[in-house]
Amino acid sequence: MAAIQELSPDSGRGETRPPEGEIEGDDEDEELDETLLERLWGLTEMFPESLQSAAEVSAQCSLSVAKKLYRCGAGSCILRLKPDCHINSRNNLDISVYIFRIMLSCSFSRSALWVGTTSFMILVLPVVFETERLQLEQQQLQQQRQILLGPNAGMSGGMPGMMPPAPGKL
Amino acid sequence: MGSVLAASFPNPPPASGGGSAPGGAGLVTVPPGFTMPPVSAVPPSSGTQGQPGTDAESSLHNPGTFEECHRKCKEVFPVQMEGVRLVVNKGLSNHFQVSHTITLSTLGDSGYRFGATYVGSKQTGPAESFPVMVGDMDNTGSLNAQIIHQLASRIRSKVAMQTQQHKFVNWQCDAEYRGDDFTAAVTIGNPDVLAGSGILVAHYLQSLSPALVLGGELVYHRRPGEEGTVTSFVGRYTGSNYVATLTVGGAGAHASYYHKANDQLQIGVEFEASTRMQDTSVSFGYQLDVPKANLLFKGSLDSNWVVGATLEKKLVPLPLSLALGAFLNHRKNKFQCGFGITIG
Numbered sequence: 001m002a003a004i005q006e007l008s009p010d011s012g013r014g015e016t017r018p019p020e021g022e023i024e025g026d027d028e029d030e031e032l033d034e035t036l037l038e039r040l041w042g043l044t045e046m047f048p049e050s051l052q053s054a055a056e057v058s059a060q061c062s063l064s065v066a067k068k069l070y071r072c073g074a075g076s077c078i079l080r081l082k083p084d085c086h087i088n089s090r091n092n093l094d095i096s097v098y099i100f101r102i103m104l105s106c107s108f109s110r111s112a113l114w115v116g117t118t119s120f121m122i123l124v125l126p127v128v129f130e131t132e133r134l135q136l137e138q139q140q141l142q143q144q145r146q147i148l149l150g151p152n153a154g155m156s157g158g159m160p161g162m163m164p165p166a167p168g169k170l
Numbered sequence: 171m172g173s174v175l176a177a178s179f180p181n182p183p184p185a186s187g188g189g190s191a192p193g194g195a196g197l198v199t200v201p202p203g204f205t206m207p208p209v210s211a212v213p214p215s216s217g218t219q220g221q222p223g224t225d226a227e228s229s230l231h232n233p234g235t236f237e238e239c240h241r242k243c244k245e246v247f248p249v250q251m252e253g254v255r256l257v258v259n260k261g262l263s264n265h266f267q268v269s270h271t272i273t274l275s276t277l278g279d280s281g282y283r284f285g286a287t288y289v290g291s292k293q294t295g296p297a298e299s300f301p302v303m304v305g306d307m308d309n310t311g312s313l314n315a316q317i318i319h320q321l322a323s324r325i326r327s328k329v330a331m332q333t334q335q336h337k338f339v340n341w342q343c344d345a346e347y348r349g350d351d352f353t354a355a356v357t358i359g360n361p362d363v364l365a366g367s368g369i370l371v372a373h374y375l376q377s378l379s380p381a382l383v384l385g386g387e388l389v390y391h392r393r394p395g396e397e398g399t400v401t402s403f404v405g406r407y408t409g410s411n412y413v414a415t416l417t418v419g420g421a422g423a424h425a426s427y428y429h430k431a432n433d434q435l436q437i438g439v440e441f442e443a444s445t446r447m448q449d450t451s452v453s454f455g456y457q458l459d460v461p462k463a464n465l466l467f468k469g470s471l472d473s474n475w476v477v478g479a480t481l482e483k484k485l486v487p488l489p490l491s492l493a494l495g496a497f498l499n500h501r502k503n504k505f506q507c508g509f510g511i512t513i514g
Binding site: 115118119122123126127130131133134 | 458460462463465467469471475477478479481483494496498500
């Protein structure tokens with residue numbers, strides 16, 4: 001009985017139906033459990049693979065730069081990368097090189113900021129204070145002269161007020 | 171009192187001279203065990219002018235002394251200050267001036283120093299009179315003394331000595347001849363006839379054109395069992411508002427450039443290479459002079475990551491002058507500051 005015989009292997013095959021059908025069936029059950037974020041994340045899968053990995057790498061790197069811009073621990077930068085991120089193995093070396101550069105650059109930027117601020121404080125600040133003070137004093141003197149001698153004598157060395165115009169022909 | 175002030179020590183020579191203090195004038199390399207006392211030279215007169223004539227050589231001026239070649243640039247740089255210093259200057263007469271200095275220091279010793287300056291009555295120029303005698307004594311008994319005298323119309327001589335407590339550390343004598351367009355000087359330092367040791371320094375400066383001056387220096391030092399010679403050459407070019415000087419010798423090279431940007435700002439750049447220490451350094455310094463604010467500000471920046479500044483302000487109604495200084499070494503992360511008040 002071929003038909004009857006056929007049934008038994010068919011039932012086996014029936015268990016291994018094409019996976020899409022099975023997953024679709026599962027999906028229909030799980031769709032309701034997906035959160036909004038998971039749905040948005042699913043949207044990114046429409047972009048090409050290279051763009052996805054590039055975006056992933058740049059996001060991780062900018063996040064680590066922002067975190068490490070103040071703190072700087074040797075070796076901790078690499079360890080703090082999210083362990084569950086899927087990084088392409090060919091990008092691993094690039095990332096570690098980039099992170100080493102960030103480590104060097106953030107301690108460099110800190111010490112550069114310190115050196116710049118203290119040098120500015122020593123070399124430039126006293127002169128700025130003194131010249132500002134001189135300007136204020138001169139302004140004050142000018143104002144005093146104005147008050148004392150009339151509004152037309154605001155200029156340095158101004159004449160003490162203008163004489164009233166001579167009476168014209170009556 | 172111009173001549174009296176001009177002849178006094180610019181900074182009191184360090185009390186701890188010792189055997190390893192670096193020498194004074196120019197690029198004199200002295201082997202350890204020899205020291206040249208850090209005495210200041212008398213500022214030059216306007217120079218013996220040649221007779222006016224059609225001869226090109228007679229328009230050349232006296233080139234000044236050897237020590238002054240780098241001085242214009244060096245004066246732009248601030249001096250490192252440490253601790254508190256109070257200086258009281260009192261002029262007792264036209265010829266005599268006295269100064270009291272109290273130094274309080276965190277790193278070194280605090281002390282009191284008494285200084286006296288006497289200027290004679292033989293007047294050779296508007297700002298100079300001779301003889302000039304300058305002396306300085308410490309609270310520990312260390313003495314620095316200098317006598318400068320004009321022996322003839324063109325010959326000037328100086329005798330200087332320095333002691334540390336009761337022991338003589340430096341004694342030197344020098345003679346200088348100022349010609350129409352050249353200067354020759356000979357200095358004998360620490361001569362010791364019994365031990366057969368001493369230092370002999372000869373300087374010669376010739377002005378080749380109104381702007382160009384060339385010269386040389388020869389140092390001969392001798393100790394029982396050892397003698398040596400160091401030579402160096404110096405060239406100085408003076409422009410309309412700048413002076414460039416170069417010294418090249420056995421001890422290394424020293425180049426300096428001084429530029430006067432305007433009435434208020436003067437800039438100096440210095441490059442030093444030393445064969446003994448095997449290192450080079452570049453320094454940039456500036457001086458800002460604001461007479462309206464009674465302010466004199468000097469700042470410097472070094473290739474050894476040293477940043478420093480000095481601010482001097484005259485507190486006008488009183489004859490007081492306040493000086494503040496700060497030096498920061500970024501590489502070693504060390505900071506030093508100090509202030510001083512000068513009365514009179």
